Amino acid sequence: MSVVAPGLGQPSAPEPDFGDDGTRRAPRGRVEPVDRVFRAVLGGSGAVVLAIMLLVGVFLTYRAAQALGVAKFRFLTTSAWEPDSHHFGIAAVLTGTVLIGVTAIILALPLALGTALYISEYAPRRLKRTLISLVDLMAAVPSVVFGLWGAFFLQGHVVGLSRWISTYFSWIPLFKVDGADPHDPLQADTAYTSSTFIAGIVVALMVTPIACSVMRETFSQAPAGEREGALALGSTRWGMIRAVVLPYGRGGVIGGTMLGLGRALGETIAVYMIISPVFSVQPHILQNGTNSVSSLIALRYGSASDFGMSALMAAGLALFLMTLVVNFIASSIAARGRSGAGTEA
Amino acid sequence: MTTDLLKEPAGRTVRPALEDRDDSPEVRRNTSSVHTSDVLALLGAALGGLSLTALLFVWIAPFDSILGFVVVAYLLFVGLYAVLVSFDENSVAVRDKVAAVLWQSLGVLLLAALVMVVVFTLWRGKSSLVHLNFFTQDMATTGPLQPLTRGGMVHAIVGTLEQISISLVITVPLGLSCAVFLNEVPGRYARFVRTIVEAMTALPSIVAGLFIYATAILLLGLDKSGFAAALALSVMMLPIVIRASDVVIRLVPSSLREASYALGASKWRTVWTVILPTTRSGLTTAVILGTARGIGETSPVLLTSGINTGLNADPTNGPQLSLPLATFDLVRSPQPAYIARGFGSAALLMALVLLLFVLARVLGGRGPGELTRNQRHRRVQASRRDVARMSRRAQFRSAAPVAAPGLE
Structure with missing residues (x-):
């Protein structure tokens, strides 16, 4: 078991600082002019970043106001998208977004947890850095590449699985497929393509690295003293993981999962390339056709009128708020609990 | 009943006789966590899982899905591994080993997916990447029906x-x-x-x-x-x-x-x-x-x-x-x-x-x-250069040239 080296950066306790005459010296000396300029530059760059980030939210709200003013509460309950006849809403796209996101995160959670545990607990030390950068690499694989893989490779291989699930589990409403007869051997596969499930698998692969690196980070911070204590009491490695690492990293697991969910909700291109858009609430995840807020924007921005653009902004704002909430919950959970407290082994 | 110890006069300590020491060089203990039996159990379980699945898919049942084959083979492998390990370990150790196999295979699955995505893209892309014009021409004059030897990116x-x-x-x-x-x-x-x-x-x-x-x-x-x-x-x-x-x-x-x-x-x-x-x-x-x-x-x-x-x-x-x-x-x-x-x-x-x-x-x-x-x-x-420079300066400044401490 590795022993954590004592932190290099332990600030020593501040000595009281007395001047020659015994009075306490002012803690801050003369600020040089160059320093004042430097501070101003730093503060300015912080302000610019802040301004850009706030502007995104403010501007989206401003542009969306026109459409929201027309649609009012129907915006949340209408599933059609015909902004030019003032009949539009995000009920369908929001359902699709949430279903894709939840499917993705259910698939991603075990994958991320397993990989994080493998890297932090089982992998040989020499391999660790390589594995970490491979996971980072996976996070940087362009979404269009994932989309290509999903549409041209995965789709053909997963249809069989979709068909199997819908044949044996269609009594669960979620897995029902309208217009498909499981007992018809000549049933075409098209009923199962371009579905929420396939998009979910691809998005799962895209968000796993994020979730995995958050989890791995907290697992590797589990105090060495407690790990060694568990091992010294005769626990096996799995026992140690279950008794020390997992309880310690629970915040990281939940936070990483939520962070992944935030990513999954906002994913655009890969989803757009796989799904075939429908504008009705479609809760069957194995069935052809679904939709998401981001692919709605990608689909309709080109042909949108001025008012249509405002409606798309409103949809974008809804997506933005949703990811923001999920992300805030994620970071507050990840920061809470013991993982955040600096424990000394 | 009295023992020999009590018969000894009080106040004297007795040094126990030295044991016969084995003077042959000490054999180093194997502290590695990998043992031959583990490796054999893994290999055996893998082989058994594969063969059983092959038997099931080819001879017994009319299954033909590749994904199904992989899943069934994996489940059988884990089951057989647990059985093999349980021959010479207790249940706690069996759970430990099975958990290790599960987590590691999840990690391998993720890496396999990464490799699959990258390799698939590079593989499908190679047919157009081999033409040099892909890197030197644009698509301004290339129509949809023209072959890959015309036009580029x-x-x-x-x-x-x-x-x-x-x-x-x-x-x-x-x-x-x-x-x-x-x-x-x-x-x-x-x-x-x-x-x-x-x-x-x-x-x-x-x-x-x-x-x-x-x-x-x-x-x-x-x-x-x-x-x-x-x-x-x-x-x-x-x-x-x-x-x-x-x-x-x-x-x-x-x-x-x-x-x-x-x-x-x-x-x-x-x-x-x-x-x-x-x-x-x-x-x-x-x-x-x-x-x-x-x-x-x-x-x-x-x-x-x-x-x-x-x-x-x-x-x-x-x-x-x-x-x-x-x-x-x-x-x-x-x-x-x-x-x-x-x-x-x-x-x-x-x-x-x-x-x-x-x-x-x-x-x-x-x-x-x-x-x-x-x-x-x-x-x-x-x-080193700093030390040399400082010592030169020290020599130059002091009236009596003394080598700076710590040099030579």
């Missing part, structure tokens, strides 16, 4: 490089100075900025594109152009770069910082000569990883750059295609040649990302203060 390559350069020019100074700000000017304001930046790392990239589309293009009347695309990429990359560099700068040992302040250095001096050089490798990695994320983003570019088929090297004027957008646009066409070109540009994009990762791995990834061998060597040389 040079306009998208130029577009990608220009757009990412512009967004790096924006993000690197702004991002790094903001990260320095978060660490060196702590306070409530800095905490607020950090919270906002952290929230923004989850900004959906299409929203970044939508924002620039609404401001730069609709409000300011800018054309759809490479510059607008670069702005959208910057909005998306900025939080990523800031967060990654923030983490790196936070790791700088505060003893270094305090030493610099104790020597009377100003904040600016400290940042410029201590913080930035110490974190150089980590900051490089942060920027490169941010670049890798930005270079492959399609959705911000989709709304802001526009699509063209000819070479347009001017980012401020007219639509400018980039590699991810070219991929996205080409594979929507039903023409096989277009799809092949789409895979070609995806493969090129993937190769660029891989290159950036190799660069990041070579240049950085070291913690602050960790040195390569060459750097260590240079440090030693520099410190």
Whole structure:
């Protein structure tokens, strides 16, 4: 078991600082002019970043106001998208977004947890850095590449699985497929393509690295003293993981999962390339056709009128708020609990 | 009953006789956690699982799905492994070993998926990448039916490089100075900025594109152009770069910082000569990883750059295609040649990302203060020169020439 080296950066306790005459010296000396300029530059760059980030939210709200003013509460309950006849809403796209996101995160959670545990607990030390950068690499694989893989490779291989699930589990409403007869051997596969499930698998692969690196980070911070204590009491490695690492990293697991969910909700291109858009609430995840807020924007921005653009902004704002909430919950959970407290082994 | 010990006179200690010592050299104990029996159990279970599944699929049941084969084989493998291990271990150890197998196979599954995605793209892309004209021509005069020996992606390559350069020019100074700000000017304001930046790392990239589309293009009347695309990429990359560099700068040992302040250095001096050089490798990695994320983003570019088929090297004027957008646009066409070109540009994009990762791995990834061998060597040389210089000065100054302590 590795022993954590004592932190290099332990600030020593501040000595009281007395001047020659015994009075306490002012803690801050003369600020040089160059320093004042430097501070101003730093503060300015912080302000610019802040301004850009706030502007995104403010501007989206401003542009969306026109459409929201027309649609009012129907915006949340209408599933059609015909902004030019003032009949539009995000009920369908929001359902699709949430279903894709939840499917993705259910698939991603075990994958991320397993990989994080493998890297932090089982992998040989020499391999660790390589594995970490491979996971980072996976996070940087362009979404269009994932989309290509999903549409041209995965789709053909997963249809069989979709068909199997819908044949044996269609009594669960979620897995029902309208217009498909499981007992018809000549049933075409098209009923199962371009579905929420396939998009979910691809998005799962895209968000796993994020979730995995958050989890791995907290697992590797589990105090060495407690790990060694568990091992010294005769626990096996799995026992140690279950008794020390997992309880310690629970915040990281939940936070990483939520962070992944935030990513999954906002994913655009890969989803757009796989799904075939429908504008009705479609809760069957194995069935052809679904939709998401981001692919709605990608689909309709080109042909949108001025008012249509405002409606798309409103949809974008809804997506933005949703990811923001999920992300805030994620970071507050990840920061809470013991993982955040600096424990000394 | 009395023992011999009690018969001994009190107050005397008896040294027990030395045991016969074995003088042969001690045999080193095997402390490795890998034992032959484990390896054999793994191999046996794998073999058994495969054969049983093959038997089931080929002889007994009319199954034909490859996925089903893999799943059944894996389940049988885990079951057989548990049985094999249980022959010579207790149940706690069996659970430990099975858990190890499960977690490791999940890790392997993820890596396998990564390899599959990368290899599939490169493989499908190779048919168009082998033609040199792919890198030298644009698509201005190439129709949908023309073969892969005509036309190429040079306009998208130029577009990608220009757009990412512009967004790096924006993000690197702004991002790094903001990260320095978060660490060196702590306070409530800095905490607020950090919270906002952290929230923004989850900004959906299409929203970044939508924002620039609404401001730069609709409000300011800018054309759809490479510059607008670069702005959208910057909005998306900025939080990523800031967060990654923030983490790196936070790791700088505060003893270094305090030493610099104790020597009377100003904040600016400290940042410029201590913080930035110490974190150089980590900051490089942060920027490169941010670049890798930005270079492959399609959705911000989709709304802001526009699509063209000819070479347009001017980012401020007219639509400018980039590699991810070219991929996205080409594979929507039903023409096989277009799809092949789409895979070609995806493969090129993937190769660029891989290159950036190799660069990041070579240049950085070291913690602050960790040195390569060459750097260590240079440090030693520099410190030798300093000692020599100081001792020369000491000799020159003192009337009686005495060698400085610590030399020779």
